[in-house]
Amino acid sequence: MDKPGDTAGKHGHDETSPVSTPAKKPRIGSPVEAPDPTIEADDTASDGGYESDLASRASTSVCSSVRDYEFENNRRYHRFQEGRYQFPNDEPEQEREDMKHAMVVHLCQGKLHFAPLENPQNILDIGTGTGIWAMDMGDEYPGAEITGIDLSPIQPQWVPPNVRFMVDDAEAEWVVPEASLDYIHIRHMTSSIRDWPVLLSRAYTALKPGGWIELQELQFQVKCDDGTVREGNKVQDFFETMRRALEHFNVDLLAMRHNQKNLIDGGFVDVAEIPFKIPIGTWPRDRTLKKCGLYNRSMIQDALYGVAVRPFTRGLGWTIEELELYLIDVRKELTDNSQHGYTPFNVVIGRKPG
Numbered sequence: 001m002d003k004p005g006d007t008a009g010k011h012g013h014d015e016t017s018p019v020s021t022p023a024k025k026p027r028i029g030s031p032v033e034a035p036d037p038t039i040e041a042d043d044t045a046s047d048g049g050y051e052s053d054l055a056s057r058a059s060t061s062v063c064s065s066v067r068d069y070e071f072e073n074n075r076r077y078h079r080f081q082e083g084r085y086q087f088p089n090d091e092p093e094q095e096r097e098d099m100k101h102a103m104v105v106h107l108c109q110g111k112l113h114f115a116p117l118e119n120p121q122n123i124l125d126i127g128t129g130t131g132i133w134a135m136d137m138g139d140e141y142p143g144a145e146i147t148g149i150d151l152s153p154i155q156p157q158w159v160p161p162n163v164r165f166m167v168d169d170a171e172a173e174w175v176v177p178e179a180s181l182d183y184i185h186i187r188h189m190t191s192s193i194r195d196w197p198v199l200l201s202r203a204y205t206a207l208k209p210g211g212w213i214e215l216q217e218l219q220f221q222v223k224c225d226d227g228t229v230r231e232g233n234k235v236q237d238f239f240e241t242m243r244r245a246l247e248h249f250n251v252d253l254l255a256m257r258h259n260q261k262n263l264i265d266g267g268f269v270d271v272a273e274i275p276f277k278i279p280i281g282t283w284p285r286d287r288t289l290k291k292c293g294l295y296n297r298s299m300i301q302d303a304l305y306g307v308a309v310r311p312f313t314r315g316l317g318w319t320i321e322e323l324e325l326y327l328i329d330v331r332k333e334l335t336d337n338s339q340h341g342y343t344p345f346n347v348v349i350g351r352k353p354g
């Protein structure tokens with residue numbers, strides 16, 4: 001049985017670490033310029049002026065009957081296909097997901113997608129969460145029909161007229177008609193999906209010839225380009241422990257590293273990867289990255305107990321007390337701006353031939 005401290009000594013510089021190597025460029029012409037590979041640190045970094053950005057965040061409302069939920073350790077979970085997704089769906093988690101959306105859109109200079117869409121008609125958002133991306137997409141493409149599916153009915157009732165939400169399991173047989181979609185969007189699903197090749201083959205079938213798929217995923221590892229992340233970093237230890245915990249639910253937390261290969265193997269063409277780095281903390285000099293770093297740190301901080309409580313107790317057999325004790329050091333490590341850690345964030349796009 002895995003317990004706190006079992007992974008002590010692990011750190012972010014594994015064999016896949018891009019330490020001191022430039023970020024990979026997309027295979028086909030990228031719709032945006034990839035960011036500078038090395039993030040310059042601001043030696044005087046403090047959080048001044050940023051707190052109010054977080055305080056003003058709006059949260060979405062819960063609109064569904066309590067019968068659709070189950071409760072455990074004071075957190076709320078989806079009931080449809082119970083136990084499939086290990087993270088809560090309550091308001092704190094929804095606020096966190098919306099913060100993640102703001103972070104990613106800010107990082108991507110306001111872009112909601114990188115696939116070169118031309119007058120899309122039918123768009124599917126898999127694991128839509130609070131539906132925030134789908135609603136923004138509905139505003140951006142008033143001529144398109146956007147459908148968001150999720151295990152949880154947590155999306156708002158009042159939505160743009162061209163957006164609808166459905167409770168559905170993306171890993172069950174799809175009812176979407178063949179060759180009916182122009183674009184499929186999958187974001188932050190690496191902690192959810194058990195069988196990516198099967199999911200992607202269903203997506204392939206559902207897309208029209210010439211239709212695009214896009215995968216946007218955080219890589220939950222603490223990477224570092226300048227050697228400042230210490231051996232045994234507790235945030236990296238947390239990510240690694242989460243990876244081991246999710247294994248018990250047949251989910252590979254780092255499956256996103258295979259997104260590009262999975263798309264190529266699945267028959268998609270024009271496959272391109274656009275790599276980003278999201279700092280943990282306000283240590284970069286660049287204003288955009290500093291703000292993203294604040295979001296990222298808050299997002300991880302707010303996540304810790306909520307996302308860990310089920311996988312660590314059910315998957316690894318920890319007690320709540322062991323978890324709470326363990327998280328004290330993780331929280332402490334998160335606020336250390338002298339360690340220039342970041343989490344990779346990769347966008348991968350691919351087109352169905354035709």
Ligand SMILES: C[S@@+](CC[C@H](N)C(=O)[O-])C[C@H]1O[C@@H](n2cnc3c(N)ncnc32)[C@H](O)[C@@H]1O
Nearest residue numbers: 085127128129150151152169170171187188192
């Ligand atoms: C981390 S959230 C991401 C939300 C959204 N994609 C975003 O980027 O804002 C993952 C979401 O996927 C949903 N989910 C997990 N497994 C799913 C499945 N098999 N089918 C449909 N939705 C699923 C969860 O309920 C949760 O809302």
